[in-house]
Amino acid sequence: MAIDGTRSTAAYSRFAEEMDIDSDAVEVNTRGGPEESGKLGFIKVCLLARWKLWGVMVLCLLSFLFGFLLTHVMVTSCVKEPGTNPPTPQMSSNGSTEDHQGEGRKFSEVLASHINVHHFKYFLQQFTMHNNTMSHESGSDGSNYDARDIEKTWKAQGFDVTSKIYKVQLTRPNITERSSLVITGGAQPEFNITPDNQEKESLVLPPFTVNSPSGDIDPAAPIFIDYGMAKDFEYLKKEGDLSVEGRVCVFKLGMVQTPILVQRCAEHGGVGVIAFPDPADYANGQGYPNGNSLPSNAFIRDNASPLFGDPRTPSLPSSGGVVDDTNYNITLLPTMIISADDAARLLSVMSFPVAPLEWIGGLSLDGEDAIYNVGSSQSGFQDNGQRMKMSVRNEQVLKDITNVFGTIRGSTEPDRYIIFGCHRDSLTPGAVEPGTGMAVFMELTRLVKQLQLKGWFPRRTIIFASWDGGDDGHIGSTEWVEENKEILNQRAVVYINLDEAVSGQNSFAAEGSAIFAKSILQAISEVNSPDPDMEGQTVLDNWKIKNPGTNEYQLRPLGVNSDATPFLHIAGVPSVDLKYTYSKNGKHIPRYPLWHTSLDTVHYVETFIDTDWQKHRAMTEIAGRLLLMYADDIVLPVDVNDYATVIESYYLKLQETYPDFNLDQLERAVNKFKDAASKFHSSFIQQIDVKNDLQVREANDRLVAVERAFLSSDEKGHMYPQLRHMIYGPSSIGAYEAEGLSPLSYALHLANSTTYEIHEQRLQVVLSSTSVAVEKAANALLVDGLFT
The missing domain is CATH 3.50.30.30 (Glucose Oxidase; domain 1)
Incomplete structure (x- = not known):
């Protein structure tokens, strides 16, 4: 069903065929009205003529109907057929955004109560040890074994399961020399x-x-x-x-x-x-x-x-x-x-x-x-x-790598995709990365199945993606995004990554688009802290204590070190990487101490990182709550004012760091975006009629379009090639941490530290490209005739 109520006669792409997702868009339900009043008059005449006989017959009929309706209500309250639309919340007179929430949020506590901490060690062992019989680097027998096991598990859970194989070039050490x-x-x-x-x-x-x-x-x-x-x-x-x-x-x-x-x-x-x-x-x-x-x-x-x-x-x-x-x-x-x-x-x-x-x-x-x-x-x-x-002594070899997908088709917006991903391969045992991610990932898929058994079906399509080739440069995720970037650009709502779900005992952290600020803040405020010294407090409380003075609306910028990279930089999909972090204590360490060593084992995780598996539990609940929000909220849980605030803070930091450079062009663009975001939220989002499917569709599409607008037409000054997002990227000094307004920061760094004319020219190009990207984001929130 197309957005205007007409049915399309062809599948919209090879992507839809592979993922087994129909091309239906928003379905507008219609119901017949009451019977003509003339029929009621006829019944009255008949009743007056033989009132006793008709009275008995009416009582029998009413008894039958009452029993039928009672049975029907009891059955349908327990069993909900796939593809049915959830009840639509009514819009309150004050325009509260609480009415934007979907039925899925009612299942948040059910999801939390079904998390089984005993599963985490099982999954961790399953995807790292393989009974000590094989390794699981990308394209290996171990990675292929895991792929088949995931397929069997997801099919048993009732997901639509597909896989995609790519032949790619991998570097491997020469074993003989x-x-x-x-x-x-x-x-x-x-x-x-x-x-x-x-x-x-x-x-x-x-x-x-x-x-x-x-x-x-x-x-x-x-x-x-x-x-x-x-x-x-x-x-x-x-x-x-x-x-x-x-x-x-x-x-x-x-x-x-x-x-x-x-x-x-x-x-x-x-x-x-x-x-x-x-x-x-x-x-x-x-x-x-x-x-x-x-x-x-x-x-x-x-x-x-x-x-x-x-x-x-x-x-x-x-x-x-x-x-x-x-x-x-x-x-x-x-x-x-x-x-x-x-x-x-x-x-x-x-x-x-x-x-x-x-x-x-x-x-x-x-x-x-x-x-x-x-x-x-x-x-x-x-x-x-x-x-x-x-x-x-290395070798370049061609290997088949396999991505596995488990899909749950959306009931109302099947052509809008909520994507969760985690790579399963590792050059080492990889118990922390990606082992802890796979443990949370697989428990999350199990929980979604439990919710379906209890009557919940998502408004939007959910895609679970198990990537291969992660440790070799995000190969599996990148090839899939490159193949389907047009479809993802049009239909993907968010991408949530779990590669390194639990790497330490410090605090929760999220690296990604500011689009997630509102939903993540909500989720972590509802999840109990796994820190044994913070009983009765939340993950948000722990986060504030471990990160004093930090503005909770500012997620860490997303760098280039996870499978979220191609989604953000190639397809412009709002992306975030979730993890519970290792405390670096000011030291220069990229991730966690045993990262990419042969010592990254299950023993390391259960002895020094998560002895009671409560951090895994917390991360699973956070991911689950985000899934319910993005898959089922009528209006996406996004406040574009958060993005405007974050970009302004990045700009002010650059202005303070490089006071000798004129950034007025960017300042004007930032102010335009702030103004557009404020008006869009107050004049459109807060006033939206949630029963108007077309209006809801427009609002959600424009919220997501903001992220797409930040893509440049080609690589404009990033430290790494292939990167196109003008807000996020690697640090200007090359650090593992990312940086806001990354390409502009890098251009300023070069122009400030050298006297080369080429760097001055590059700065002007990057400054213009960044300003244009921010203005495009503002324009995505403006529609002709909406504001005066």
Whole structure:
């Protein structure tokens, strides 16, 4: 049924066929009126003629009808057929937005009461251990086994289940010829590093760097550049007149994302990258298994490329082996991540000068503090006879990866999609990421089935997506979004990601679009805090205590480190990543201590992160409440004033940070958006007639259209290629944390730190593109004739 009440004669896309979703839009129900009054007169005449006989017959008929109606009401109150519309709440005279809520919210407490904490460990073991018989990296037997298991589970729960396979390029370590770092010659004994698993019997792949090219660098002259910040390179040039040209850059992990380290090394003429986790950042107490810190002999896996998706086909789906002749200017260098122990040995034998005091961390060598040498000599070593050979041995292989989808068709708006996603693959055991996400994800799907048994069916279509290829650069989610971006751009309402649902004991956190501010604040205010010291208080109470002074309406900006990335930046779908976080205590650590190591096990989760599974319970309830809101509220739980407030705060921060730059153009756009958001909310949303299906449809479409408006026509100044959203993205310094007005912040950073004319020109382009995007968002809230 189309929005005007007419039925379409064709499926709207191959996407609909694959997902088994009909193209029906809003259905407007009509009912016949009462019978003609003439019939009542005829009955009266007959009754007057033979009133006793007719009286008995009427009593019998009334008794029959009463029994029939009573039985019908009792049955239909217990069993609700799919595809029926829920009762429509009546609009109050004062225009309260409480009337915008759907029937689904009435099931919130039912959902919470059915959460079973005993399921979390079962799911965690199911998607990480595989009875110790197989690994589960993307495209592997383990990942395929999990895909089949998910399909069986969802089919048993009554979901419409489909899968999508893509043939993609993956990087894998050469098992027969291993990567190594060898120092020979001089008075020192030979020093040989071969990254390996801490657990020798582990089935996971040996440590390697995704998308790092293979190659030999011999001799490899190392030079230490701290965290790889722009100021660190400047120090080498100004203080020591040291050149990176032809050298292997040695960095500490944590402050700057690995792909940016690779790019900066290449930009300065470097030929290879070595990175390591410094204990000053990664060690906060005893190392695992005696504590929850990263042991000094642990190896981390990461990605060397800033691209996401199949590296052969950026911006295009991997269908039929299509290869895109792209002009992305990406330089990849042989990259190796070593352990802290090996880094201590390497830096100690490198040549003087000793690194600046602020560069020295917590490396230890033979029980003593290790020396952090910069490596100024031509060879990089103290002993002129020493030389280093760096060998990276990776393979590029083509593999089939499988995405699995479980769908519940909406009853009233089946062509509007609420999407929940979590990748299931991991280069390691991956108990925290994505294991905790999969545990919450699978429990959530079970709960939705329980609600259906109790009579609830969503207004909008719900899609549960299990992605493959997450640890290889969000490949599964990216290829699917690239293939279906037009449909998603038109029909997807929100995307909610759960990859790293429980990574610590600190507090709840959400990274994503400000569209979610209202609903998330509502959800976390209704869920009990899992902190044992906060009995009787809510997750919101805990959040405020752990984040003093933070404006609760400002979610953290969304970066590029989850499967939410392609949804936001390619299709413009409002996206959010939910998690319970690890407390970094001011240290430079990307996620949590054992991230992407072979020590990220079920034992680690149940011993040091969530011993009673209450954080998993809280995250499941939060996700469930959001699902009920977005899938069933008549008017979406969005206040665009929240988005306006957030963008204004980003603008004011940039204005304060860069006072010498004229940002008046953006200021005018922000003020226009604020004004449009305020009028739209007060003059349209608060006055909406929830019984008017077309008006509700218009309101919801325009709320979601705000996010689409922030997409630029192409990549405009982002630090990472492929990114198109002008509000959210990675930090201007390359940190793992994201930043508001990301491309503009990056352009300002470059223009402020250099005198190159090209950076001034780039700033003007990005400033104009950002201002236009904000104005487009304002226009999405304005309709001709609506305001005067």
